[in-house]
Amino acid sequence: MTTNELARFSLNQMTVKQLSLPDLVDACTELGVRNAGLWREPVRRYGVEAAARLVRDAGLNVTTLCRGGFLTATDPARRAAALDDNRAAVDEAAALGTDTLVLVCGGLPDGSKDLHGARERIADALAVLGPYAAERGVRLAVEPLHPMFAADRCVVSTLAQALDLAERFPAEQVGVTVDTYHIWWDDQAPEQIARAGAGGRIAAFQLADWITPLPAGVLNGRGQIGDGAIDMRQWKKRVEAAGYTGPIEVEVFNEELWARDGKQVVAETARRFLDHVM
Amino acid sequence: MTTNELARFSLNQMTVKQLSLPDLVDACTELGVRNAGLWREPVRRYGVEAAARLVRDAGLNVTTLCRGGFLTATDPARRAAALDDNRAAVDEAAALGTDTLVLVCGGLPDGSKDLHGARERIADALAVLGPYAAERGVRLAVEPLHPMFAADRCVVSTLAQALDLAERFPAEQVGVTVDTYHIWWDDQAPEQIARAGAGGRIAAFQLADWITPLPAGVLNGRGQIGDGAIDMRQWKKRVEAAGYTGPIEVEVFNEELWARDGKQVVAETARRFLDHVM
Numbered sequence: 001m002t003t004n005e006l007a008r009f010s011l012n013q014m015t016v017k018q019l020s021l022p023d024l025v026d027a028c029t030e031l032g033v034r035n036a037g038l039w040r041e042p043v044r045r046y047g048v049e050a051a052a053r054l055v056r057d058a059g060l061n062v063t064t065l066c067r068g069g070f071l072t073a074t075d076p077a078r079r080a081a082a083l084d085d086n087r088a089a090v091d092e093a094a095a096l097g098t099d100t101l102v103l104v105c106g107g108l109p110d111g112s113k114d115l116h117g118a119r120e121r122i123a124d125a126l127a128v129l130g131p132y133a134a135e136r137g138v139r140l141a142v143e144p145l146h147p148m149f150a151a152d153r154c155v156v157s158t159l160a161q162a163l164d165l166a167e168r169f170p171a172e173q174v175g176v177t178v179d180t181y182h183i184w185w186d187d188q189a190p191e192q193i194a195r196a197g198a199g200g201r202i203a204a205f206q207l208a209d210w211i212t213p214l215p216a217g218v219l220n221g222r223g224q225i226g227d228g229a230i231d232m233r234q235w236k237k238r239v240e241a242a243g244y245t246g247p248i249e250v251e252v253f254n255e256e257l258w259a260r261d262g263k264q265v266v267a268e269t270a271r272r273f274l275d276h277v278m
Numbered sequence: 279m280t281t282n283e284l285a286r287f288s289l290n291q292m293t294v295k296q297l298s299l300p301d302l303v304d305a306c307t308e309l310g311v312r313n314a315g316l317w318r319e320p321v322r323r324y325g326v327e328a329a330a331r332l333v334r335d336a337g338l339n340v341t342t343l344c345r346g347g348f349l350t351a352t353d354p355a356r357r358a359a360a361l362d363d364n365r366a367a368v369d370e371a372a373a374l375g376t377d378t379l380v381l382v383c384g385g386l387p388d389g390s391k392d393l394h395g396a397r398e399r400i401a402d403a404l405a406v407l408g409p410y411a412a413e414r415g416v417r418l419a420v421e422p423l424h425p426m427f428a429a430d431r432c433v434v435s436t437l438a439q440a441l442d443l444a445e446r447f448p449a450e451q452v453g454v455t456v457d458t459y460h461i462w463w464d465d466q467a468p469e470q471i472a473r474a475g476a477g478g479r480i481a482a483f484q485l486a487d488w489i490t491p492l493p494a495g496v497l498n499g500r501g502q503i504g505d506g507a508i509d510m511r512q513w514k515k516r517v518e519a520a521g522y523t524g525p526i527e528v529e530v531f532n533e534e535l536w537a538r539d540g541k542q543v544v545a546e547t548a549r550r551f552l553d554h555v556m
Contacts, residue, residue, distance in 0.1 A: 113509040115463070148426040150463035151507040152490045157463050185393070185428035185435050212430045216494040229429040231391040 001270055003032035009273045010035035010063040011266060012206065012251030013042060019262035021046045025058045027266040037064040037206075037249045038096060040089060052095050062098040063247040064141065064177075064204050065089065071125035072106035072118040072155060079121075082106075086129050094136040100203050101133060102141045102177050107152040118155040123165055130173030141203035142166050143177035146185075148218055159183055159192035166201050175203030178239060179251070181222055184210055184230045190238050197242020205239050206249045207232060207277065220253045225272040232277045248277065279548055281310035287551045288313035288341040289544060290484065290529035291320060297540035299324045303336045305544040315342040315484075315527045316374060318367060330373050340376040341525040342419065342455075342482050343367065349403035350384035350396040350433060357403075360384075364407050372414040378481050379411060380419045380455050385430040396433040401443055408451030419481035420444050421455035424463075426496055437461055437470035444479050453481030456517055457529070459500055462488055462508045468516050475520020483517050484527045485510060485555065498531045503550040510555045526555065 011033055013024060021042055028036060036055070043051045043065070055062055068089035073079050086103075093101045105122045108115065126140065133140050144162040145154035156162050159176065166174040176196055183189040196202045209228030215221040225232060236248065250269050257265050289311055291302060299320055306314055314333070321329045321343070333340055346367035351357050364381075371379045383400045386393065404418065411418050422440040423432035434440050437454065444452040454474055461467040474480045487506030493499040503510060514526065528547050535543050 108507055113507055115465070119465075146425065147463040148424065148492065148496070151488055158465075161465060185425040187393070187397075187436075187439060210429055213495045214426065214492070217491045218426070218496060229386055229391055 001032060001274060003034060005274055005278065006031070006033055006270055008246075008248050008278075009033060009270060010037055010247040010249040011269060012037035012066070012249045013039050014066070015250055015252045015257065015269055016262040016265050017042070018258050021051055021054060023262060025054055025060055027263045028060055029058055031267055031270055033266070033270060034059065035061045035063045035247045037066060037251065038062055039066050040092060043092065043096065048092050048095050052097065056097065061247070062096045063249055064100040064102050065093040065096055065098050066102045067104050068101050068140070069103035070106040071122045072109060074109050074112070074121070079125075083125060083128055086125070087132055090129070090133045090136055090138050093138045099138055100141050101138050102143050102204060104143055104145060105154050105156050107150065107155060115150065115155050119161070119165070122156065123168055126165065126169055126174055130169045134170070134173045139172060139203050140174045141177040142174060143179060144182055146182045158186055159189050159196065163192060163196055163199070163201060167199065171200045175201045177204040177206060178202055179206040179208065180230050180232065180235050181208035181210060184235070193238045193242050197239070197244055202239065202242060202244040204249065205244060205246065206251045208250070208252045215255070220255050222252045222254050224252055224254065224257060225250060225269065226276040236277055248273070279310060279552060281312060283552055283556065284310055284548055285312065286524070286526050286556070287311060287548060288315055288525040288527040289547060290315035290344070290527045291317050292344070293528055293530045293535065293547055294540040294543050295320070296536050299329055299332060301540065303332055303338055305541045306338055307336055309545055309548055311544070311548060312337065313339045313341045313525045315344060315529065316340055317344045318370060321370065321374065326370050326373050330375065334375065339525070340374045341527055342378040342380050343371040343374060343376050344380045345382050346379050346418070347381035348384040349400045350387060352387050352390070352399070357399075361403060361406055364403070365410055368407070368411045368414055368416050371416045377415055377417055378419050379416050380421050380482060382421055382423060383432050383434050385428065385433060393428065393433050397439070397443070400434065401446060404443065404447055404452055408447045412448070412451045417450060417481050418452045419455040420452060421457060422460055424460045436464055437467050437474065441470060441474055441477070441479060445477065449478045453479045455482040455484060456480055457484040457486065458508050458510065458513050459486035459488060462513070471516045471520050475517070475522060480517065480520060480522040482527065483522060483524065484529045486528070486530045493533070498533050500531045502530055502532065502535060503528060503547065504554040514555055526551070
């Protein structure tokens with residue numbers, strides 16, 4: 001594997017959450033990986049400024065920060081707190097030098113059955129956060145999550161819904177995240193990728209494979225690239241045909257990967273990327 | 279609860295799979311429940327003719343037989359076996375006196391990543407099975423399953439996809455099953471219900487609620503009516519507005535319900551139906 005072959009590969013930090021931030025940076029440097037997607041919690045534990053220095057000194061490009069969002073609360077105090085937290089996330093993204101903040105928009109409030117209302121509250125929040133982010137050189141990337149998360153994690157379940165939200169705002173403020181794990185089942189997703197590309201809305205492209213059986217809670221059962229049902233190369237072609245030529249993040253939440261040696265997992269993930277994506 | 283109040287309520291056998299068929303029939307009779315959806319496996323264990331006699335003597339109306347399907351194999355021998363099995367399912371439905379055979383269409387064959395091809399093989403099978411069923415007074419009811427089942431159980435994930443398949447055939451041969459559990463997250467489902475109704479395609483209407491966290495394997499984590507995120511009354515209104523006035527089956531796969539006294543669960547389910555649906 002060469003740096004040139006891996007030019008578009010980005011390693012999302014969650015794929016190897018067992019690694020400390022310095023170890024992640026070292027592993028990327030050793031393998032010639034030049035891009036990484038980072039997560040707020042480990043970055044904050046390490047210190048945002050220190051993390052920014054670490055990746056900058058290593059010449060590592062931060063492709064996204066994951067994640068803001070959780071914008072569906074009805075309680076005014078909770079809504080205000082969520083907006084504050086998302087402003088902080090924008091500031092952190094700017095400090096890290098990434099132009100993309102991925103948003104997981106939030107599920108239904110306890111006891112609510114109103115999906116439409118929850119989606120509208122996300123739009124209200126984007127109206128506040130979009131300008132704040134754009135002023136700091138950061139774009140919000142609304143991520144549709146698989147419909148199995150609609151109740152408890154993200155009421156935005158399809159790329160069409162994500163675009164319906166994003167298109168209410170300027171493209172430099174709000175884009176979308178295309179993640180194969182969440183959209184692979186959707187026969188409308190190819191045309192929605194074209195729509196997203198035509199509007200300049202593809203802010204991030206992430207990969208994970210679909211494997212079964214799903215574990216309890218379904219969050220940490222994503223598959224390593226090539227292990228599952230998703231035709232990665234075909235999705236990459238669709239996203240490229242829509243005009244996207246940016247980094248491609250591999251973001252796998254998987255207990256088995258997390259139990260292994262992190263640096264080995266980084267190497268395996270880069271290898272899988274070359275074998276199944278490029 | 280009166281028989282009149284429960285006129286549209288149908289108890290799907292899987293909700294109380296701990297009950298023998300005679301106990302299920304007794305429980306329905308005692309409570310004034312006049313409709314039930316049956317499953318092939320317990321019916322076959324009891325004997326199809328004996329089961330038909332049992333429900334007929336009790337005056338119980340069989341609203342659906344679950345299930346045929348699993349039509350996505352590529353291997354010729356497996357395809358032939360699946361067609362044979364579905365013809366048998368049609369015969370069983372006819373013997374039980376129901377006009378509706380629910381189809382769970384099948385997932386991806388091992389190692390395949392071709393969702394489109396799998397959906398086309400379903401269409402090929404419907405072309406064979408539709409006339410066979412209609413000649414016996416039975417309609418095939420293609421059920422879209424939640425997208426979390428797309429790989430391993432059913433590549434038909436939305437009502438739109440189910441209708442795209444069904445509409446290739448006469449309405450008396452192939453309809454669709456509308457199940458709240460599978461479609462509640464889909465903002466396009468309301469207009470697809472209207473489409474289904476306009477075409478006379480709503481062959482069955484089933485209810486289960488969405489609760490989290492999902493259990494491992496995600497199959498048996500459905501919620502009792504009223505326990506989850508789904509606005510049952512609103513979905514009922516949509517289906518009625520589309521012209522459907524038939525039975526409404528409650529079909530809950532839930533380990534906790536199965537561990538309880540089955541007759542109590544029948545009574546609770548009927549009560550929940552009146553409180554949350556009618």
